[in-house]
Amino acid sequence: MSGTQSKPQIIGAPFSTYVRVCRIVAEEKGIAYDLVPARPHSAAVDAVHPFGRIPILRHGALELYESRAIVGYLEATFPEPRLIPADPVAAARVEQWVSLVNTTLDPILVRRYVLAYMMPPEGGPDRDKIAAVLPQVEKALGLIAAAVAENGHLVGDGFTYADANLVPILDYVARTPEGGAIIEASGALKAAMAGWAARPSVAATRP
Ligand SMILES: N[C@@H](CCC(=O)N[C@@H](CS)C(=O)NCC(=O)O)C(=O)O
Incomplete structure (x- = not known):
């Protein structure tokens, strides 16, 4: 259950390149999301990412780490506009x-x-x-x-x-x-x- 009714949260620090990648993708798609500030290796991050890295995505019951996986999920869940071409x-x-x-x-x-x-x-x-x-x-x-x-x-x-x-x-x-x-x-x-x-x-x- 991905909890697609709820607003996605992107968890991580604004200075992080990989957090920013996920935010750029969300912004391009017009997704209403919340940025939840968290530093690498903070308790909230360590609880999800086995190596304490950011970003993390939370969407309903789903907790996901690794920017490639997060972008893949956003692309599949909010398909338009495509950021990975169909071709x-x-x-x-x-x-x-x-x-x-x-x-x-x-x-x-x-x-x-x-x-x-x-x-x-x-x-x-x-x-x-x-x-x-x-x-x-x-x-x-x-x-x-x-x-x-x-x-x-x-x-x-x-x-x-x-x-x-x-x-x-x-x-x-x-x-x-x-x-x-x-x-x-x-x-x-x-x-x-x-x-x-x-x-x-x-x-x-x-x-
Ligand atoms: N492969 C990860 C890399 C994430 C990553 O390295 N994030 C940095 C911040 S930009 C981090 O959390 N660094 C802390 C560490 O590596 O211990 C992804 O794509 O999400």
Whole structure:
């Protein structure tokens, strides 16, 4: 029983990239939901996610963790507008991007790069860590820039879950010196980010 009559709750901190992904998806679909602030490893989160991570979705009797599962549930329960295309090839491309981001680009761009600035050891940014990861940051941003060059979206010619899943990460990368400079110098990436930033779902969820 999913309790689809009740209002969904997205549980997690507004600063979290994966919480923001779920919120962007909910906003795009016009879902009336509540954001329930909770930090990773807080008691409320530990009670649901076995590793204390956010986001969590609560909808009636349903408690769900992992952003991919949450987005899949929202897509199935609130089908319009689609954020995963019906076309099998386009849908597979969306999944390809989501998987690449979640398994490879997020560890490079957020966990190793952005957090070296935002959560540095005592004495300021971790320069060794930043220098070591920078070639991969350049590669990741180059790959994304090439993908959005045609029309400002990762897949097809409209906004999909692939874009929603990347926006929160790029917004943090844009605030860093090297990442910001790469984005600034890349016409395609800068233009795509401006297009995404203009969407009400993206503006409403900015941390
Ligand atoms: N695979 C998870 C990742 C969630 C995740 O790593 N969330 C971060 C915040 S953006 C977190 O809770 N970090 C705490 C930790 O990893 O211990 C998902 O897609 O939901």
